Amino acid sequence: MSDSSQKLKIALAEGDGIGPEIMAACLGIFEAAGVQDHVDFVPTVMGEKVFRDGNSMGISDESIRTVEETGLVYKGPMGTPVGGGGKSINVTLRKMYGAFANVRHFQSLPGVETVYSKANIPVDFYVVRENIEDTYGGIEHRLTNDVVECKRLISAPGCDQVHREAFETAKRLGITNVHCGHKANIMKMSDGLFLERFYKIGGDYPDIETGDVIIDALCMNLVLKPQNFRMVVLPNLQGDIVSDLAAGLVGGLGFAPSANIGHHVSIFEAVHGTAPDIAGKNMANPTSLLLSGLMMLRHIGLMKHANLIENALIHTLEQGVHTGDFGEGTGKPAVGTTEFGDAIRNNLGKAPDTRDALATDGVSETISVSRAERPRHNTLMRTFETLKSVYVGCDIYLDTLLSPSELADRLQAICGPTPFELKMMSNRGTQVWPSGSVYTEIVDYYRVRFELRDLSRAPSLGQGPIIQLLDRIAEKFEVTDFQPLKYYDGKPGYSLAQGQ
Numbered sequence: 447m448s449d450s451s452q453k454l455k456i457a458l459a460e461g462d463g464i465g466p467e468i469m470a471a472c473l474g475i476f477e478a479a480g481v482q483d484h485v486d487f488v489p490t491v492m493g494e495k496v497f498r499d500g501n502s503m504g505i506s507d508e509s510i511r512t513v514e515e516t517g518l519v520y521k522g523p524m525g526t527p528v529g530g531g532g533k534s535i536n537v538t539l540r541k542m543y544g545a546f547a548n549v550r551h552f553q554s555l556p557g558v559e560t561v562y563s564k565a566n567i568p569v570d571f572y573v574v575r576e577n578i579e580d581t582y583g584g585i586e587h588r589l590t591n592d593v594v595e596c597k598r599l600i601s602a603p604g605c606d607q608v609h610r611e612a613f614e615t616a617k618r619l620g621i622t623n624v625h626c627g628h629k630a631n632i633m634k635m636s637d638g639l640f641l642e643r644f645y646k647i648g649g650d651y652p653d654i655e656t657g658d659v660i661i662d663a664l665c666m667n668l669v670l671k672p673q674n675f676r677m678v679v680l681p682n683l684q685g686d687i688v689s690d691l692a693a694g695l696v697g698g699l700g701f702a703p704s705a706n707i708g709h710h711v712s713i714f715e716a717v718h719g720t721a722p723d724i725a726g727k728n729m730a731n732p733t734s735l736l737l738s739g740l741m742m743l744r745h746i747g748l749m750k751h752a753n754l755i756e757n758a759l760i761h762t763l764e765q766g767v768h769t770g771d772f773g774e775g776t777g778k779p780a781v782g783t784t785e786f787g788d789a790i791r792n793n794l795g796k797a798p799d800t801r802d803a804l805a806t807d808g809v810s811e812t813i814s815v816s817r818a819e820r821p822r823h824n825t826l827m828r829t830f831e832t833l834k835s836v837y838v839g840c841d842i843y844l845d846t847l848l849s850p851s852e853l854a855d856r857l858q859a860i861c862g863p864t865p866f867e868l869k870m871m872s873n874r875g876t877q878v879w880p881s882g883s884v885y886t887e888i889v890d891y892y893r894v895r896f897e898l899r900d901l902s903r904a905p906s907l908g909q910g911p912i913i914q915l916l917d918r919i920a921e922k923f924e925v926t927d928f929q930p931l932k933y934y935d936g937k938p939g940y941s942l943a944q945g946q
């Protein structure tokens with residue numbers, strides 16, 4: 447297939463800093479392996495240059511069109527201007543196009559010395575991280591003089607997407623064991639939902655064993671026995687931290703490829719930065735970008751090409767060829783980015799010595815990228831469509847310096863003539879009324895909980911009386927936040943305070 451109109455188009459963003467150098471090395475290897483016979487890389491303009499031209503999105507309009515048209519982006523690292531209105535182009539792309547799953551592969555590589563390679567412990571696992579929600583919504587507020595908040599949103603459809611992608615990836619790669627990492631013992635509702643949906647979606651994959659592990663134990667176990675894990679799926683923030691921990695197990699970010707998978711656009715990129723300290727010096731290591739490119743080739747179905755290149759990369763590393771950032775133990779001098787790329791090119795067709803070669807003969811290749819139709823409007827995702835919900839009260843958040851007992855007295859007087867009773871007050875999540883301890887140190891921000899005195903009235907309550915209660919409280923106090931309380935299918939849709 448050499449007719450350019452027949453080729454699969456992929457948007458190419460070479461990146462800033464070391465980006466152009468490592469991208470040139472990777473494209474050279476792809477060319478030599480015959481990838482460009484099937485793929486047309488379409489250059490785009492994004493990153494520092496675009497920010498400097500005053501575009502706070504960091505991506506030109508034409509490049510947006512290219513990304514939307516191709517649905518695939520191969521991308522080098524990009525700088526985010528410090529200060530000013532510019533947001534990280536990496537985050538913008540992931541969020542704008544709903545690339546909901548970040549998939550990273552961590553494997554020991556020959557020539558990359560780590561404590562595990564020295565101890566002969568093989569590391570080879572995937573982290574699949576939810577990529578949109580969680581604290582990355584960036585919904586933050588200053589609530590009082592002394593308190594700020596970050597809202598952590600977890601949605602059932604958001605969980606389902608990332609779990610299904612994890613199980614599908616595991617199935618495609620022959621991985622038979624997937625773990626969910628979480629903190630559902632503390633965040634019972636948000637991480638609880640993430641965990642619940644993990645097992646629900648996992649039920650559709652009976653050949654894959656499922657297990658879950660609390661995030662702190664996961665971190666310890668990954669360090670102690672990384673060989674016990676093949677794939678871990680995690681919420682966004684925990685996944686971010688665990689991904690870098692995992693990169694540390696295999697020698698650093700220079701060896702950790704990354705794919706951001708969405709229904710419409712998928713982005714394949716190195717996770718390290720633009721390395722301004724070595725940019726333009728032919729010193730950068732292209733391995734992470736190359737491995738990300740291999741994830742992309744496999745994603746589009748070029749399995750044979752990916753295997754050919756991976757065999758050559760491993761063979762090259764086995765020979766002790768390395769850039770300056772790794773390979774001290776090889777006893778060989780470092781080579782430049784270009785020479786590193788050339789060595790891999792020259793080794794195409796050679797097999798690794800220290801591990802089984804990946805198959806290149808008899809591997810069928812069909813380029814196929816499943817991609818949802820371009821939506822004409824925002825897609826509303828639903829998981830739970832039939833839950834019955836009723837209002838039962840509200841949590842009101844107050845900025846006040848009163849003591850718990852003084853505050854409770856005043857609030858009880860205010861809610862007296864309403865259908866609600868003051869049920870509980872907490873400060874920083876710990877109950878301080880009706881029971882509590884004087885040892886609990888408090889700040890200027892209370893949550894006060896009102897619930898119906900007579901819960902049997904809930905089905906006919908509606909929002910009105912709750913808003914009236916809020917009004918009454920707001921006449922006397924500074925309200926900083928308000929949360930209606932509901933039951934869903936007869937169960938409280940809210941957590942209890944510590945000690946309640």
Ligand code: NAD
Nearest residue numbers: 523524525526536716717718719720721723724730731771
């Ligand atoms: P960095 O990853 O660029 O550099 C940290 C250190 O690692 C430096 O010493 C650098 O020389 C080295 N390094 C990184 N990649 C290397 C490679 N491929 N080969 C050899 N050495 C390498 O991190 P930073 O200095 O914190 O960030 C620099 C810029 O990169 C910032 O503008 C930041 O916003 C951006 N950044 C972009 C991405 C991305 O595009 N995905 C990720 C992280 C940071």
